[in-house]
Amino acid sequence: MSPRSEVLDLDTSAAPAAPAARGPSSDASPDHPIPPLPEVGAAAWREANRRLLAKALGEWCFEEMLAPISEGEGRYRVDLGSGTSYRFAARPGAFGWMKVDPASLTRSATSMLGNSIAEPAWDALRFLTDAASTLGTDPSTLATYFNELSSTLAVDAARLSRGGHTAAELRAVGHTELECHMTGHNWLVANKGRVNFSASDVRRYAPESRQPVRLLWVAVHRGLAEFRGTSTLSEREVLARELDDATRARFARVLTARGLAPDAFVWMPVHPWQWEHAVLVLHAADVAQQRIVPLGDSPDLYLPGQSIRTMANVTTPGRYDVKLPLRILNTLVWRGIPPHCTLGAPVVTQWLQCLLDADPFLTEECRTVFLGEVASVTVRHPYLSQVEDVPYQHLETLGCIWREPVAARQAPKERVRTFASLLHVDGAGTAFVAELVRASGLDAEAWLQRLFDTLLVPLMHVLYRYGITFNPHGQNTLLGFDERDVPHRLYLKDFVDDVCVSFTDVPERGPEPDGHDHVLPRKHPSVIRQHVVDQVFVGHFRYLAPLCEEQLGVPERAFWKRVRRTILDFHQRFPALRERFAEYDLLVPEIPRYALNRDRIVVTRYTDRALRHALYPNGTLPNPLAHD
Structure with a gap:
């Protein structure tokens, strides 16, 4: 499959002009009809469910919505208030997260004869209803979330049915089109609601x-x-x-x-x-x-x-x-x-x-x-x-x-990709990050060091020197790669409402553009720091580290040790900012846990609010950067 085989021809030189005063119809335009639904078979539906069920178990245990019980040798069990139990194999990772193996899932429920019967588990929607009383949500929230989860599954199953580009093919895809191949927010379970x-x-x-x-x-x-x-x-x-x-x-x-x-x-x-x-x-x-x-x-x-x-x-x-x-x-x-x-x-x-x-x-x-x-x-x-x-x-x-x-800022031979794209895994199981490393000719640890320097050094400089943070999640943070697919510079976007400044005095910032309207959120330095911790470390490195161990042979411990060394090297280079390093400490032993899935299902639910609400921490997480 060529990298452009599923994209319409974008040459519009012969396209007829739309009538000037006509608003668009709810139907597709004649030159771009609505594509037919791919035929989703039972196998694709089950596989999409199996993967999402594994993700839900991992994330809901991580957010302490569910309580996993260790059964030894990497096996765990979750007992639900409905009387069902789910068992699975998982590999513990950073921040107390577990990466659940989708092929290991089983569901046990008491039969009519009173004995417990285990069967392979694949149904994410059934899991949601099984878990409802344990999650502590209400029926209205459950029903609406069910719709979001079902919508996500429909897209995932259609993608599996249609197939997709290999990681190697995606290397040749430009920034805009590459965005269309991604699979959604890696932390949120119902990410295409x-x-x-x-x-x-x-x-x-x-x-x-x-x-x-x-x-x-x-x-x-x-x-x-x-x-x-x-x-x-x-x-x-x-x-x-x-x-x-x-x-x-x-x-x-x-x-x-x-x-x-x-x-x-x-x-x-x-x-x-x-x-x-x-x-x-x-x-x-x-x-x-x-x-x-x-x-x-x-x-x-x-x-x-x-x-x-x-x-x-x-x-x-x-x-x-x-x-x-x-x-x-x-x-x-x-x-x-x-x-x-x-x-x-x-x-x-x-x-x-x-x-x-x-x-x-x-x-x-x-x-x-x-x-x-x-x-x-x-x-x-x-x-x-x-x-x-x-x-x-x-x-x-x-x-x-x-x-x-x-396109207006990139160099002629430079490729620009979102930070999130590194986590993409193709249909054959190859991670995009692994494909980029292999193509670069560098060994994995050298390539990762280039990634950490490219990504973290500018973010730390802005954080420590100016008391400013962006919201550097996977879509706002873009990486420029040279012709060998080695990261070499950072692109940042989405400023307004995603840029925060510390409420402490920072002379380097100069006059700030507030006027009469407050357009820059001011927050405590610990909250400013948390933007980097949550979006980069918890939101992305938490998933990137196990991919690098599985596909590049870089142990998770070595991954996090290298991240820590990148931070300490920056500290050594700029000793004049020593007080700021403590103020925005990225190496603290514990960090607050912000539970994104729990917020929707248990806290905010679907209440119609006058303002976007702030997330509040729910417990703490061990920081893998605290120690060598």
Whole structure:
């Protein structure tokens, strides 16, 4: 299978232009029909379930939602309140996590004759219902989570049925397309829940479907909408970059034909699903009164990333990525964009880039790239925004953020991949990280050291020198690789609402861009540190270390020892920051546990809230970096 065999031809030179004033239909466009559902057989369904069941056992035991009982020789048992027991083999790893072997799973339940019968276990949905009373959730939450879990399984089973690229083939795939081959959040069990998406919506708009999408452009009256950009970027410059002359003229004619002045409106893209399911409903009054006017489809095609709401231009890759709200619930939150994020994005970008681009260590030695969120449009709902405590899903339905694309910053022979891609395992069981190491010609430990230096050194420098942290999870953190597939520099994105600063005094930060609106969350240094610990160490190295032991022959102990040495080498190089090393200590013996799955199933459940809630720690974890 060639690396492009499942991707539509993106040459749009012969594609017919969409009618200018027509909003998109809920059906797929004629040039890009909804792909058929792959035929999912019983074998694929069982295998997808078996893998997810093993993941659920590992993560729910890790978060202490379930209590594993050791039976010796790497075997464990979980007894559930329903009277069933699950047994499995698992290998203990860092932070008290266990990697469960899917082939080892058995389920025991008391039969009609009173004896306990063990059978191979593969049904993740049955496991959820078996575990319901032990998890401590309520029936309503269980039913909604059941839907999220079933949706995740449907995608996973379809992927298994369809097959996929080998790890070797993925080496040749570009950044945008590679995102479409990933399998979702590695920590969250129901990582493709996508509440509000139908099955056809998933086939049309989810990243794994790899279907190019045309965005709808709309004009929003300036009484509702506000454009903001960095100091060097005007509204007209954004439109000139994103739309060619003919398209801008076509859109202007739509407005003048209605007797409307084009300059009285802010122009912006909208996701076609969002237009149909949120804007035409919540903003029906504004559409009827021509405060919101559909202009027509984008001439360019876009592919969604793993977040679904961030779209990358594949027709003209140098144009901006676009982050758009979607009224779907996925991986813990509704995927809208808060107005404070759209308002704050350009000013936070401007501040960060002015601060960090003036740092020669970051720019010259590390050559770190900060992909700025350079422009935005904010649209507040004219009625609901006036009411206190309205759930946030209703207030974040329209707006956009334009972000610098990877393609505009990468070198000619450089490949850029997400940090999360290293954890990908192909259908033959080969980890992408193992394929990259083998292709590089370096021995595994030397390659890993290049990874740790590339990833950790810039993050530590920003943390210790400036008291700033990003949210460096697998999609926000990108790695640039040289022509030998060796990591050599870091790319960071998603600044607004994901950048936090310590509330301690840090002179190196200079004046901060708060003004009257608080756009930079201020947190205790221990919480700032936790962003790095959770997202890099717990969220990714926890899974990467056993992959490296299994497929590269690097023992987990050696993996963590090398990570610790990377941190200590940084400390030795910058002794003037000694007090900061203690303030943001990455080597403490215990770290707080933030239980992501437990938060959805037990704590937050599906309560409709006015604000995104903060996670609170649930116990502690032993830190593998505390000792050699």
